[in-house]
Amino acid sequence: MAKRGYHHGNLRQALVDAALKLIEAKGPTGFTLSEAAKTAGVTPAAVYRHFEGREDLIAEAARQGYEVFADLMEYAFAKGQPSALASFEATGRAYLAFSRKYPGHYIAMFESGISVNRKPELAILSARAFGVLERAAVELSAHIPPGKRPPAQMVSAHIWAMCHGVVELFLRGSPGTKSPFPPEELLETGIGVYLRGLGLVPADD
Amino acid sequence: MAKRGYHHGNLRQALVDAALKLIEAKGPTGFTLSEAAKTAGVTPAAVYRHFEGREDLIAEAARQGYEVFADLMEYAFAKGQPSALASFEATGRAYLAFSRKYPGHYIAMFESGISVNRKPELAILSARAFGVLERAAVELSAHIPPGKRPPAQMVSAHIWAMCHGVVELFLRGSPGTKSPFPPEELLETGIGVYLRGLGLVPADD
DNA sequence: TGTACATCAGTGAACGCGCGTTCACTGATGTAC
DNA sequence: TGTACATCAGTGAACGCGCGTTCACTGATGTAC
Secondary structure (H helix, E strand, C coil): CCCCCCCCCCHHHHHHHHHHHHHHHHCCCCCCHHHHHHHCCCCHHHHHHCCCCHHHHHHHHHHHHHHHHHHHHHHHHHHHCCCHHHHHHHHHHHHHHHHHHCHHHHHHHHCCCCCCCCCHHHHHHHHHHHHHHHHHHHHHHCCCCCCCCCCHHHHHHHHHHHHHHHHHHHHCCCCCCCCCCCHHHHHHHHHHHHHHHCCCCCCCC | CCCCCCCCCCHHHHHHHHHHHHHHHHCCCCCCHHHHHHHCCCCHHHHHHCCCCHHHHHHHHHHHHHHHHHHHHHHHHHHHCCCHHHHHHHHHHHHHHHHHHCHHHHHHHHCCCCCCCCCHHHHHHHHHHHHHHHHHHHHHHCCCCCCCCCCHHHHHHHHHHHHHHHHHHHHCCCCCCCCCCCHHHHHHHHHHHHHHHCCCCCCCC
8 A cells, every 4th residue: 555665665756856856957948757757767658657747747846836835824824823914924924935945846836837727736725825815914904994905805916926026036036137135135125115005014114 | 231122021020020929829938949930931040040049039039128128118207207206106007018018028038038148238228127117216215204215226126026026927827817906906006005105105095 | 234243041951859758568566365 | 484466667669749950052132344
């Protein structure tokens, strides 16, 4: 019943790890099925014992990424409780931390062209992760006088966009960009200004 | 002396146009030199009369994109003058408008893996475009009491990140994301909240 | 206006390459008795 | 404990494909006289 110790041990996971390593090193398109197989010490054909093909392998790497990502977001949220503000800020920070710590997963998830609708499980995990951000936004909204506050969903979209933008532009050096500030600082202050704009933080930092 | 009317007419530009069309249709990696040549009605080898190779062709597409982009940013800035606030908001809007109107160029510039340092001309044009955003941020900063304001360069980075994030996540449907709001509205309100956070806009919209 | 020549944009065939995928196979592992 | 058998993870050879790039060429265009 145990899958380990057969021929390879745990080729399925070894292939995912190899794929992640290659994606980190060469970007989502630099990775090839053949090379992932070679990295795992195995013939390309062996991959088909565990995956439907190239895309399926990337999708599994993305799935594992979403899993970690969702966990991190939930953990950050919980740690900020019972303060709505602390929870919100923590999820933003968690987003950036994830992209830094798991670049291969991040690329597989957001830059590989894999659609989250490819497999139901991907969609569920993705919804779970971003659901955390939205829940944080909802709690936050409760502290804003109902008059002029934007919808919570919009608040979470703003922060998501800023997180993603900071990662793409300033954490990776996408178009040869030289980052004028550390990404973490950039995000921290950006969210700070934004929250002040929502009337949630006094004119202090 | 005239380059037109030779064999093809203006193959160089026809190849760039074909490349842009393919990039729009299939993403930056879906494009191939051979197919671009075929689209332009020409043999792959003919491409080498005008470009050093595949990468060089993409770089030229990106270059033309940066040119249009820089022009649009400058135009938007000028139109907002003499109001620093209007100029700033206009450049943000121009960013989004560019990405919508010239998706092929946008992809070539920001998602094709082409480095802006590849050719001096790319770096210059890119600096010109983002220089406009920074100039707008500097002007804006002049209206903030100097005590707690963030550096102008940081303000422009925040807005750049938000623009980029909105484009990637909500204008394209990257990971099968369903956009909860139109991207334009999202960016407009996001920048609005941010500016309020800087103390530049009253608690009104 | 006409002829001889130079230029050079585009051709077409060929190349080597690595890709993803298939297939019949083999041989190590696990299981039944 | 030992034997016969079933399973199935990984092999190795082969495939067809389209890619980017090269090269000697050809023939339309432009130019000198």
